[in-house]
Amino acid sequence: MEKIIVRGGRQLKGTVKVEGAKNAVLPVIAASIMANEGKSVIHEVPALADVHTINQVLMNMNANVEYKENTVTVDATNELLTEAPFEYVRKMRASVLVLGPLLTRYGHAKVALPGGCAIGSRPIDLHLKGFEAMGAKVHVGNGYVEVYTTEPLRGAKIYLDMPSVGATENIMMAATRAKGKTIIENAAKEPEIVDLANFLNKMGANVVGAGTETIKIHGVNRLQGVEHTIIPDRIEAGTFMVAAAITGGNVFIRNAEVDHVRSLVSKLEEMGVRILEEEEGIHVLGPDILKAVDLKTLPHPGFPTDMQSQMMALMLHAHGASVITETVFENRFMHVEEFRRMNAKLKIEGRSVIVEGPVALQGAEVAATDLRAGAALILAGLVAEGHTRITSLHHIDRGYVDITEKFAGIGADIERIVEEPEAEVSEINQEVQL
Numbered sequence: 001m002e003k004i005i006v007r008g009g010r011q012l013k014g015t016v017k018v019e020g021a022k023n024a025v026l027p028v029i030a031a032s033i034m035a036n037e038g039k040s041v042i043h044e045v046p047a048l049a050d051v052h053t054i055n056q057v058l059m060n061m062n063a064n065v066e067y068k069e070n071t072v073t074v075d076a077t078n079e080l081l082t083e084a085p086f087e088y089v090r091k092m093r094a095s096v097l098v099l100g101p102l103l104t105r106y107g108h109a110k111v112a113l114p115g116g117c118a119i120g121s122r123p124i125d126l127h128l129k130g131f132e133a134m135g136a137k138v139h140v141g142n143g144y145v146e147v148y149t150t151e152p153l154r155g156a157k158i159y160l161d162m163p164s165v166g167a168t169e170n171i172m173m174a175a176t177r178a179k180g181k182t183i184i185e186n187a188a189k190e191p192e193i194v195d196l197a198n199f200l201n202k203m204g205a206n207v208v209g210a211g212t213e214t215i216k217i218h219g220v221n222r223l224q225g226v227e228h229t230i231i232p233d234r235i236e237a238g239t240f241m242v243a244a245a246i247t248g249g250n251v252f253i254r255n256a257e258v259d260h261v262r263s264l265v266s267k268l269e270e271m272g273v274r275i276l277e278e279e280e281g282i283h284v285l286g287p288d289i290l291k292a293v294d295l296k297t298l299p300h301p302g303f304p305t306d307m308q309s310q311m312m313a314l315m316l317h318a319h320g321a322s323v324i325t326e327t328v329f330e331n332r333f334m335h336v337e338e339f340r341r342m343n344a345k346l347k348i349e350g351r352s353v354i355v356e357g358p359v360a361l362q363g364a365e366v367a368a369t370d371l372r373a374g375a376a377l378i379l380a381g382l383v384a385e386g387h388t389r390i391t392s393l394h395h396i397d398r399g400y401v402d403i404t405e406k407f408a409g410i411g412a413d414i415e416r417i418v419e420e421p422e423a424e425v426s427e428i429n430q431e432v433q434l
């Protein structure tokens with residue numbers, strides 16, 4: 001079994017570089033299959049498990065995909081199959097992002113139902129309602145969702161009950177080749193939506209208003225493969241910002257885009273952290289004493305749910321009682337139990353957690369319950385007394401490239417090891433004796 005082992009007590013210092021954003025690259029790679037002319041060449045693609053999964057989804061459909069030195073090239077000029085089976089969707093629910101592109105190109109798409117996961121039930125009803133408004137039929141059965149149309153998709157006015165990131169992306173992609181105009185109201189405003197819209201417009205689409213709550217898409221007849229560079233990962237950047245803050249360190253986060261992390265900057269400043277905006281990134285200086293704060297997760301530009309568990313680690317180290325309220329996902333507090341194993345004093349009240357700080361965190365055996373929770377446990381381990389051993393690393397590998405090496409590069413005492421399960425070790429010993 002693989003484990004990350006962190007020994008607490010080091011102040012982090014130095015420079016760390018942020019990769020391209022996971023949540024931007026997945027929809028962009030999915031969108032590339034709408035081009036039936038030319039290749040798409042996508043740069044700054046992080047070497048993450050999720051990227052390998054979306055590439056496999058595309059290859060399984062007959063697209064040619066190459067991944068070399070952080071560049072993915074997609075040639076989707078072949079006739080594609082229109083299905084994403086359970087083996088991929090099980091690994092990564094963002095596989096549902098091929099629904100919109102396939103539907104608009106072929107009038108058909110079939111994808112395994114993503115199901116629930118560690119942070120909530122995560123339905124895709126808003127994606128499907130959008131497709132239906134554009135004239136598609138939806139059939140759900142045998143664990144699959146199938147969307148199809150006999151006529152070309154037509155533009156429609158779609159109001160999202162909540163500003164879902166995935167639904168905005170899927171509907172935006174489907175609308176690019178629909179007949180007429182689509183208006184998405186109460187659309188998600190995340191920077192990754194803007195990156196996708198920029199990619200679509202380069203391909204020849206006509207998308208206006210991405211980054212605001214109303215997005216207008218005029219359908220076009222053809223899209224072509226283009227070159228694109230993915231925006232930096234604001235959640236990876238945020239994770240290292242918290243690492244600097246929690247260790248009272250001095251870290252320069254190269255490539256971090258300050259406009260994408262405004263809500264985090266403001267919260268960290270409220271806690272006493274110094275943040276210097278520089279041309280090539282963000283400089284973070286942790287204080288001797290962190291102040292307690294309250295925070296509520298919200299859709300962008302509010303505080304991101306993907307930084308909630310990392311902030312909980314920071315609050316455990318702050319002076320006073322902090323309150324975190326999670327409004328985006330209904331069950332994203334699985335890390336609370338793991339923090340408690342490290343001596344954290346946490347009380348869950350409905351959708352809020354009351355964090356009593358500062359607490360003397362103790363190293364313990366803990367498990368990453370989702371990818372951000374895994375990163376949060378590393379952060380807690382940086383200031384805990386003794387060794388923290390983190391398992392279930394497959395979650396962390398979905399969203400962070402070389403996380404151990406990056407932390408070690410700024411001075412953390414951290415390593416990733418493969419530990420033989422005891423049964424295997426005794427079998428090996430027996431073999432040696434024979």
Ligand SMILES: CC(=O)N[C@H]1[C@@H](OP(=O)(O)OP(=O)(O)OC[C@H]2O[C@@H](n3ccc(=O)[nH]c3=O)[C@H](O)[C@@H]2O)O[C@H](CO)[C@@H](O)[C@@H]1O
Pocket residue numbers: 022023024026094120121122123124125126127128162163164165166167188299305306328329330
């Ligand atoms: C690959 C990717 O980009 N993942 C991000 C994306 O996930 P994702 O796109 O899945 O998140 P959504 O914005 O869609 O989900 C937000 C909320 O809306 C609900 N909902 C969503 C769709 C739907 O049809 N019906 C419905 O009820 C969800 O259950 C959740 O409670 O945005 C989330 C919210 O910022 C982030 O945490 C994820 O990291």
Ligand SMILES: C=C(OP(=O)(O)O)C(=O)O
Pocket residue numbers: 023093094119306371372399
């Ligand atoms: C929840 C996350 O991702 P996903 O939507 O891919 O599960 C995340 O990046 O924190």
